Every structure is written in C-alpha cells, then in structure tokens.
Amino acid sequence: MHYDGSFEVSVPKERVYDFVMDPAKITSIFPDVQDFKIIDENNFSLKAKVGVSFIRGMMDVKMSIVERRPPTFAKMKAKGNGMSSSVELENTFTMEDAPGGSGTLVKWGADAKIGGLMASVGSRLIDAAAQKYVVEIIGSLKEKLASS
Numbered sequence: 001m002h003y004d005g006s007f008e009v010s011v012p013k014e015r016v017y018d019f020v021m022d023p024a025k026i027t028s029i030f031p032d033v034q035d036f037k038i039i040d041e042n043n044f045s046l047k048a049k050v051g052v053s054f055i056r057g058m059m060d061v062k063m064s065i066v067e068r069r070p071p072t073f074a075k076m077k078a079k080g081n082g083m084s085s086s087v088e089l090e091n092t093f094t095m096e097d098a099p100g101g102s103g104t105l106v107k108w109g110a111d112a113k114i115g116g117l118m119a120s121v122g123s124r125l126i127d128a129a130a131q132k133y134v135v136e137i138i139g140s141l142k143e144k145l146a147s148s
Contacts, residue, residue, distance in 0.1 A: 001127060003134050004109040009145045013095035013104040016145060017071035020093050023063075029140040031133065034058070042066075050082075052129045053121045057083040071095060085116035106141075110134065 009016065019025050023044040027036045032049035039045065042065045050059045059082035067075035072095050080087040091110040098105045114126055 001112045001114075001130060002110070003112075003130070004107070005138065006105060006107040007138065007142055008098045008103055008105050009142060010103040011145055011148060013097065014071040015148060016093075016095045016104050016106055017074065019141075019145060019148060020074050021065065021068065021070075025144070029137050029144060031136050031140075050080075052118045053125050055083055055085070055118050055121065059083065059085075059087070061087075083117060085114065085118035087115075087118070088113040106145075108138065 023036065023038050027033055027044070027046050030046070030048055034047045034049065036044060036046035043063070045060065045062045047058055047060055049057070051057070059080045061078050061080035063076055063078040065074065066077050067073065074093045076091050078087070078089040078091075080089075089110060089112045092108065094107040096105045096107070097103075112130060118126065
C-alpha cells in the first residue's frame with residue numbers, strides 16, 4: 001500500500017527536519033503509543049495499541065532512520081510485530097521552502113506491507129484503517145509543528 005501527500009507549515013524547514021529526526025517528538029504524533037525507547041541516534045522502538053476490524057492489541061515496533069539529508073530529506077523504516085501480524089513501513093519526508101517563501105512545504109510518502117492475521121481481514125478494511133491512521137498522524141504532525 002502506498003500513501004503520500006503534502007502540507008505547508010509556517011516554520012522553517014530546519015525546525016521541521018529537527019522535529020522528524022527527534023525520536024521523542026516523532027513518536028508523539030502516533031496514536032496510542034504506550035512506551036518508547038531510544039536505542040541510539042538512528043534506532044528507537046515503541047509499543048502502541050493498534051486495531052483493524054476485530055483484531056486489536058499491542059504491537060512492538062522497531063524504527064530506524066536510514067537516510068538523512070539535513071534539512072531537506074529524511075527516510076525511516078519500521079517493523080512491527082504483534083497480534084499474530086507483522087507490519088513493514090518505509091516513510092520519507094521532503095522539506096522545501098513553501099511557495100512565497102514563508103514556511104515549509106512538507107512532502108511525505110509511506111509504503112506499508114501488512115502480513116499475518118491483520119492481512120486476513122481484507123484489503124478494503126486494511127486500507128480504510130490505514131487511511132484513518134495516516135490522517136490522524138499527519139494531522140498531529142501539522143498541529144505539533146505549528147505549535148513548536
């Protein structure tokens with residue numbers, strides 16, 4: 001599954017980049033995070049409540065920053081396991097000066113692979129749940145950047 005989009009915020013791209021590269025800040029945009037740990041400057045993990053249809057529970061997620069080009073590009077990978085399911089996610093953030101020179105245009109992309117029990121509920125239900133999470137995560141990111 002692939003998702004992408006863009007939005008503008010009225011903060012400089014350096015602040016956007018610093019936010020998405022800070023494990024404590026970036027994990028704050030995910031819904032229902034119960035715990036997170038920083039392993040090193042490129043790796044961190046979290047536990048989150050997730051659910052698709054009737055399948056609900058905790059997922060352990062390991063995240064890695066795999067590419068940095070300050071202050072314009074960041075790429076991360078995540079692998080999650082739990083509830084007899086697995087999720088692999090690769091996401092990117094590209095930061096550009098906003099048209100008109102005030103603020104930052106943030107372009108984002110996410111590719112996800114879901115396996116196991118969650119994959120058995122069918123692509124329509126998974127896609128609907130994934131889109132709900134994406135809207136919530138991007139909304140939270142915009143809100144936190146605007147107030148930073």
